[in-house]
Amino acid sequence: MFDKICLILVIIGSLNWGLVGLFEFDLVAWAFGGSTAIISRIVYTVIALAGIWCISLLFRDRTEAGD
Numbered sequence: 001m002f003d004k005i006c007l008i009l010v011i012i013g014s015l016n017w018g019l020v021g022l023f024e025f026d027l028v029a030w031a032f033g034g035s036t037a038i039i040s041r042i043v044y045t046v047i048a049l050a051g052i053w054c055i056s057l058l059f060r061d062r063t064e065a066g067d
Helices: 002-023 027-032 039-059
Strands: none
Touching: 002 027, 002 039, 027 039
């Protein structure tokens, strides 16, 4: 379950970066009051930690991951 939550957060982060790259629109900053707002920084940090966690998915056996 934790792996799926992290994957969802990574997907949200990648969609946000896609919006930044294509349209110069930061959805997280827009939703939470700017990129320097404390809640935005928390969201950015949680998404980054989820991305770091997902690195471990690359090195797991498929049987260990539950597939």
